[in-house]
Amino acid sequence: xxxxxxxxxxxxxxxxxxxxxxxxxxxxxxxxxxxxxxxxxxxxxxxxxxxxxxxxxxxxxxxxxxxxxxxxxxxxxxxxxxxxxxxxxxxxxxxxxxxxxxxxxxxxxxxxxxxxxxxxxxxxxxxxxxxxxxxxxxxxxxxxxxxxxxxxxxxxxxxxxxxxxxxxxxxxxxxxxxxxxxxxxxxxxxxxxxxxxxxxxxxxxxxxxxxxxxxxxxxxxxxxxxxxxxxxxxxxxxxxxxxxxxxxxxxxxxxx
Amino acid sequence: xxxxxxxxxxxxxxxxxxxxxxxxxxxxxxxxxxxxxxxxxxxxxxxxxxxxxxxxxxxxxxxxxxxxxxxxxxxxxxxxxxxxxxxxxxxxxxxxxxxxxxxxxxxxxxxxxxxxxxxxxxxxxxxxxxxxxxxxxxxxxxxxxxxxxxxxxxxxxxxxxxxxxxxxxxxxxxxxxxxxxxxxxxxxxxxxxxxxxxxxxxxxxxxxxxxxxxxxxxxxxxxxxxxxxxxxxxxxxxxxxxxxxxxxxxxxxxxxx
Numbered sequence: 001x002x003x004x005x006x007x008x009x010x011x012x013x014x015x016x017x018x019x020x021x022x023x024x025x026x027x028x029x030x031x032x033x034x035x036x037x038x039x040x041x042x043x044x045x046x047x048x049x050x051x052x053x054x055x056x057x058x059x060x061x062x063x064x065x066x067x068x069x070x071x072x073x074x075x076x077x078x079x080x081x082x083x084x085x086x087x088x089x090x091x092x093x094x095x096x097x098x099x100x101x102x103x104x105x106x107x108x109x110x111x112x113x114x115x116x117x118x119x120x121x122x123x124x125x126x127x128x129x130x131x132x133x134x135x136x137x138x139x140x141x142x143x144x145x146x147x148x149x150x151x152x153x154x155x156x157x158x159x160x161x162x163x164x165x166x167x168x169x170x171x172x173x174x175x176x177x178x179x180x181x182x183x184x185x186x187x188x189x190x191x192x193x194x195x196x197x198x199x200x201x202x203x204x205x206x207x208x209x210x211x212x213x214x215x216x217x218x219x220x221x222x223x224x225x226x227x228x229x230x231x232x233x234x235x236x237x238x239x240x241x242x243x244x245x246x247x248x249x250x251x252x253x254x255x256x
Numbered sequence: 257x258x259x260x261x262x263x264x265x266x267x268x269x270x271x272x273x274x275x276x277x278x279x280x281x282x283x284x285x286x287x288x289x290x291x292x293x294x295x296x297x298x299x300x301x302x303x304x305x306x307x308x309x310x311x312x313x314x315x316x317x318x319x320x321x322x323x324x325x326x327x328x329x330x331x332x333x334x335x336x337x338x339x340x341x342x343x344x345x346x347x348x349x350x351x352x353x354x355x356x357x358x359x360x361x362x363x364x365x366x367x368x369x370x371x372x373x374x375x376x377x378x379x380x381x382x383x384x385x386x387x388x389x390x391x392x393x394x395x396x397x398x399x400x401x402x403x404x405x406x407x408x409x410x411x412x413x414x415x416x417x418x419x420x421x422x423x424x425x426x427x428x429x430x431x432x433x434x435x436x437x438x439x440x441x442x443x444x445x446x447x448x449x450x451x452x453x454x455x456x457x458x459x460x461x462x463x464x465x466x467x468x469x470x471x472x473x474x475x476x477x478x479x480x481x482x483x484x485x486x487x488x489x490x491x492x493x494x495x496x497x498x499x500x501x502x503x504x505x506x507x508x509x510x511x512x513x
Contacts, residue, residue: 010351023351076354102352109345174355174364175342177267204260207268216345217267217338219366220470226358235478241268242476248263255260 005031005097009044011056012104017112017120023102026056033093037080038063038070040092057116065089065229068164071171072117073104078168078227086166086229106167108176110213123213124165124181130209131202132185134194147193160187162230169224169232175216180224182210183240184232190243200247204255207244267341268474270334275474277331278467282494284324289501296508300409301437302398308388308436309420332374339367362462363470369463376456383443388436396435402427411435444509457503465495 007028014021028044035043038060045055061069070087074080080090095101103117111119149157161184169180186203189195195202218237225234247253263269291311294304311317355364362369387393395412402424412432421432443449468490472478477486 012351073350073352076350076352077357081357104350104352107346107348107350109347172358174346174359176345177342207266208260211261211267214345215267216342217271218474219338219342219363220466220473221355221359221363223355223358223364234473238473238476238478240476241271241474242478244266244268245263245272245476248269 003033005033005092005095005099007031007040007095007098008100010100010102011117013056013116014105014113016115021113021116031092033091035092036063036088037072037074037090037092038088057114057118059118060088063088066164068166071106071119071121071167073106073171075102078106078171079166079229083226084229084231086164089229106171108167108170108215110176110178110215111167111170119167121165121167123215124167124178126213127178127182127206127209128165128185131198131205132189133198134189135197149192153191157188157191160184160191160232160236163188163228163232164230166229168227168229170215172223172227173216173218174221174223175219177218177224178210178213178215179218179237179240180228180232180234182206183236186240186243187236190239199243200251200253201255203240203243203247204253207240208255267338270338270341271474273334274331274338275471277327277334278471280327281324281331282464282468282471285494285498289498292505293501295437295440295505299407300398301396301435301441302407302409302431304437304440305396305433305435306431309433312388313420328374328377332370335367335370360466363466366463366466369459372456372459373463376452376459379452383449384436384439387439388434393439394435396433396438398429398431398433400429400431402429411438440505441509441513444506445513447510450506450510453506454503457499460502461495461499464498465491468494 009026009028010023011026012021013024026044026048028040031040031043038058041056041058048055059069059071061067063070065086065088068086070079072079072087074087074090079085079087081094082090105111105113105117106119106121108119110123111121114120163181163184165181167178167181170176170178173180186206189202190199220234220237222234225232260266261269264273291307292304294307295301297303311321396409397412398407398409400407419434421430423430444453469483469486472483472486
């Protein structure tokens with residue numbers, strides 16, 4: 001077919017977290033520019049399976065850009081060269097014929113490699129479980145919209161809640177800091193009336209879990225915001241700092 | 257679930273220390289620059305030398321100066337602690353990492369810029385602060401005729417008096433002081449000191465363009481109305497005006513020689 005591309009892939013292959021990994025070079029031939037990046041890897045994997053080799057392991061699920069499962073550090077950037085996109089929504093037309101593409105897993109101590117390009121992001125789950133929830137009273141079902149929330153606040157909380165937990169912020173950050181993720185998860189509740197009960201214990205618990213998981217600290221480079229596929233803003237991090245410092249310095253709520 | 261650690265042991269608490277010490281050091285730069293503008297007076301250094309005596313002998317200023325030295329040390333130590341922590345967070349690095357695609361160079365290299373500044377501060381203090389405090393600067397006597405208001409200056413031999421004197425004798429106001437001004441003029445006769453100072457001020461500029469707004473972000477002071485002001489002050493005042501003001505001093509002395 002005309003217009004199809006041939007690419008050279010340098011893919012990180014690693015058996016598991018206890019073994020050393022290395023780059024292996026593969027040829028991806030006859031790739032349509034309309035394919036997604038993951039479909040291109042599917043083509044390469046079908047070839048590997050036919051040859052009886054171990055296919056490249058990578059995370060994926062919905063392939064619609066909403067689940068946050070796909071990862072991949074492509075040519076030095078999380079989710080590849082485009083901004084505001086996940087790897088499944090990255091099309092091969094963003095590359096050119098004959099290009100060499102280096103594919104690496106997310107690199108962070110808190111994200112150990114499971115195999116090849118797939119990393120264990122359950123650290124995010126544990127941070128969420130530490131405080132990313134609201135308590136709900138039992139009793140009768142409350143009426144919808146019974147609590148008035150200004151539109152501007154509702155919108156801001158919604159924007160924070162769009163975080164899909166993909167980990168691109170950690171991958172992009174030179175310190176492997178998870179602050180954009182954690183701050184988005186703290187913000188979505190801190191902004192809303194429903195989240196006030198646990199407001200200050202939440203900030204403390206989630207930050208404590210973030211530190212315990214071994215993520216780095218923030219140096220405000222803004223790389224996370226630039227690489228976030230859903231556009232989570234740095235202002236969330238400022239809000240998290242505010243919530244946390246406020247809880248630690250001015251509030252009596254302690255988290256044990 | 258992990259226990260919430262005391263404030264200063266958490267990553268956010270350590271960042272708070274960086275932010276507060278950093279902003280304190282920024283405020284010092286303003287005072288230091290304004291004071292040192294007296295170097296540009298064409299008065300054989302009289303105002304500057306009097307100012308130098310005042311700054312080293314006025315108790316509240318002395319207290320603040322020790323707070324300042326402590327801040328420099330704490331800022332550097334916490335930077336080191338945080339950098340080691342951050343390196344540990346990514347034990348295996350990327351083969352390809354395009355940081356320039358998503359962040360500015362100076363924001364990613366605050367440690368290198370800070371190291372340059374630390375070396376500069378040590379050099380700067382050994383050249384002036386140490387020599388001033390250890391009697392290694394020349395002495396000078398200013399005689400101002402109170403009728404004509406004319407001032408003459410003569411170099412004094414060290415050891416004739418201690419520290420500082422100010423008195424009126426026969427219609428002539430006499431001031432004897434350590435001549436730090438001459439020490440400044442002497443140092444900046446050499447092109448390499450001028451070069452070091454100018455390069456260091458460039459590092460200061462890049463450090464503060466990121467550092468000033470970053471400090472406010474760390475404190476959580478982010479507001480639609482005030483963020484643009486902080487950004488503006490960080491870039492144009494701390495990033496441009498202050499470093500240029502400082503760099504102008506060695507250049508001025510070098511050129512006027």
